[in-house]
Amino acid sequence: MQSQSDIRLTPQRQVILEELAKVKTHPTANEVYDMVRKRLPRIGLGTVYRNLELMADNGMILKLEVGGSQKRFDATTDLHYHIRCTRCGKVDDIELGAMPQLDQLAADTSDYQVLGHHIEFSGICKTCADNQAESATN
Amino acid sequence: MQSQSDIRLTPQRQVILEELAKVKTHPTANEVYDMVRKRLPRIGLGTVYRNLELMADNGMILKLEVGGSQKRFDATTDLHYHIRCTRCGKVDDIELGAMPQLDQLAADTSDYQVLGHHIEFSGICKTCADNQAESATN
DNA sequence: ATAAGAATAATACACATTATCATTCATTAA
DNA sequence: TTAATGAATGATAATGTGTATTATTCTTAT
Structure with a gap:
């Protein structure tokens, strides 16, 4: 009945972790795959999926099951909330104190x-709002 | 630029709405399809998807983009929160006042x-907890 | 009754994720 | 050190959810 921290840190897993920790976004499995592939060109997409899942089960990373069709991953595991742009699908952290009492x-x-x-806000990110304003004035 | 309430209430749409309103669960498109098919055996799955989407855009129903791989639909459209069983995937309402000030x-x-x-709680539903207790004592 | 447009059913397609499996790698016991 | 054992990987197939296409059927207005 062990469910923690006894997974082997293979080179693939190490690189996945490092790349995920590098970014402040919340990449999808495919985006992680693209990032990792620059360092390990022969890695398989299945390996990325398998290990992201495994590390999430282990509590090493966070799997975000937010809206949209893809799951996203987060290297920060403490309780915090997110906002998702309904236009481009981007997910950002929201600076709002955790409410564990809920x-x-x-x-x-x-x-x-x-x-x-988990609390998920939805909205329009600045980039998308600006793009919209721009095309409106054309 | 109209986006409200001018959709024709075809027999298919009516049955979809009625069946959705009948249940207090939050069925997936496929589950709605199964429910509706008992009354309209020749309806297509695409019709169910298309109309659930359409009615959600119209604000007649709610599309829940919760965890898990499937979207779910809810006949109750006012702001309320949900809890999802991590074992069986079931989604229930949670009786907790809305916090629009968030x-x-x-x-x-x-x-x-x-x-x-949207706030989504996760946990183990009574049924799954009971099943677990049962098999533990065997 | 007839023409025009909307909705449907059937089907094909796209995409994200999971499963399978032969091969490679790491670790342990001789 | 080497043989054996199990775990992890990479390649690929399979699955599942949802979307697009299109010919046909249904409504509605004339």
């Missing part, structure tokens, strides 16, 4: 064993 | 034009 409230009002929560 | 906070601390938010 879990207790949810536990009180449901018959679930509550494990956690 | 949008303002998010707007203050980001350069997004904030449109809304």
